[in-house]
Amino acid sequence: MIRTRGLTKRFRGGQLAVDGLDLTVPRGSVFGFLGPNGSGKTTTIRMLMGLIAPTSGTATVLGESMPQSVATVLPRVGALIEGPALYGFLSGRDNLVRFDAADPTADPRTRRERVEAALERVGLSAAAGKKARAYSLGMKQRLGLAAALLQPRELLVLDEPTNGLDPQGMREIRALVREVAAEGTTVFLSSHLLDEIEQVCTHAAVMSRGRLVVQGTVTELAARAQGRLVVRTPDVAQAAEVLAAHQVGALVPGEGRVDGELGASVDEALPKLCAALVEAGVRVHGFGLERGTLEDAFVALTGEGFDVAG
The missing domain is CATH 3.40.50.300 (P-loop containing nucleotide triphosphate hydrolases)
Structure with missing residues (x-):
């Protein structure tokens, strides 16, 4: 058109x-x-x-x-x-x-x-x-x-x-x-x-x-944004140590959760990370990947902020 x-x-x-x-x-x-x-x-x-x-x-x-x-x-x-x-x-x-x-x-x-x-x-x-x-x-x-x-x-x-x-x-x-x-x-x-x-x-x-x-x-544009790993746990400091040891980057400890960025082979890494947390005695209340959004993709592509209101 x-x-x-x-x-x-x-x-x-x-x-x-x-x-x-x-x-x-x-x-x-x-x-x-x-x-x-x-x-x-x-x-x-x-x-x-x-x-x-x-x-x-x-x-x-x-x-x-x-x-x-x-x-x-x-x-x-x-x-x-x-x-x-x-x-x-x-x-x-x-x-x-x-x-x-x-x-x-x-x-x-x-x-x-x-x-x-x-x-x-x-x-x-x-x-x-x-x-x-x-x-x-x-x-x-x-x-x-x-x-x-x-x-x-x-x-x-x-x-x-x-x-x-x-x-x-x-x-x-x-x-x-x-x-x-x-x-x-x-x-x-x-x-x-x-x-x-x-x-x-x-x-x-x-x-x-x-x-x-x-x-x-x-869908394709949003998929360009790297998803973030989210671990919900009361053992934030311990979880962060385990994740750092397994090359999870950009760790952000918060209130009852730890966020981090995964590299390639996300689907293969998730089960191993969850098992490592449990083996280390971390009480895992939630574990998963928050997929990237169009906003994430835009920032990754341009380095600019954006208006997401509406």
């Missing part, structure tokens, strides 16, 4: 925002585009949607070159980029009517019906008559998402769709993304929230400082 090769954007003054991006978004996926604020995600999306031209490299969306094919591609794409641009003096409902009327592919005979359905879908029916200038940031995000969903689309591009939403709103938008994907739409979801990506995405790519660090399925 999306493919880029060597996609690069350099702004005036020499700022390199996107550097040689090779990205592949499979058809039917919910693709998470992950990276800290300022990593180049929005600039990439703006190039994909034909809003700005790349300095070099190529991008295809729905199999057609961008920005050359904007007129034929964009009617098949729903998008919410950098927050919705709304008419503050119009109601939420009338904003959607205006957006739909600007779409040359939209059937005016079904406009009102589709507008009401979109408002219902994003939970704005009760506020549809309010002026958009009175909307909160979260309500504006919902209205922008409603505009992207006025018609069935082959591709839905969402740039930070949960920005400004409370936890309940975030859960509702995630459920909506799953619903849209189940209907056959490919979803390209940009976010700086790891939790958001892990909960709704099948595939992901990680950006850092304008460069693509890695891409693949969410």
Whole structure:
């Protein structure tokens, strides 16, 4: 659905925002585009949607070159980029009517019906008559998402769709993304929230400082993070000595537990470590491996911290 090769954007003054991006978004996926604020995600999306031209490299969306094919591609794409641009003096409902009327592919005979359905879908029916200038940031995000969903689309591009939403709103938008994907739409979801990506995405790519660090399925990316051994015991000091003697690294003794990092051959090492602890008289109340998360993988790949709220 999306493919880029060597996609690069350099702004005036020499700022390199996107550097040689090779990205592949499979058809039917919910693709998470992950990276800290300022990593180049929005600039990439703006190039994909034909809003700005790349300095070099190529991008295809729905199999057609961008920005050359904007007129034929964009009617098949729903998008919410950098927050919705709304008419503050119009109601939420009338904003959607205006957006739909600007779409040359939209059937005016079904406009009102589709507008009401979109408002219902994003939970704005009760506020549809309010002026958009009175909307909160979260309500504006919902209205922008409603505009992207006025018609069935082959591709839905969402740039930070949960920005400004409370936890309940975030859960509702995630459920909506799953619903849209189940209907056959490919979803390209940009976010700086790891939790958001892990909960709704099948595939992901990680950006850092304008460069693509890695891409693949969410399961594959999380598997790149090394799991941690967790031993729950009242004999913390003794357990730590045994584990150190068996080359368990980065030991972190805590209240009633010891954590450590295992090297290769994890599956072979676990039974031996458990047996060694028991033989040494350590009272083992819990023993296991906590698998790595997408957050662990990101830190391991980039060395950067990350926002995991949401």
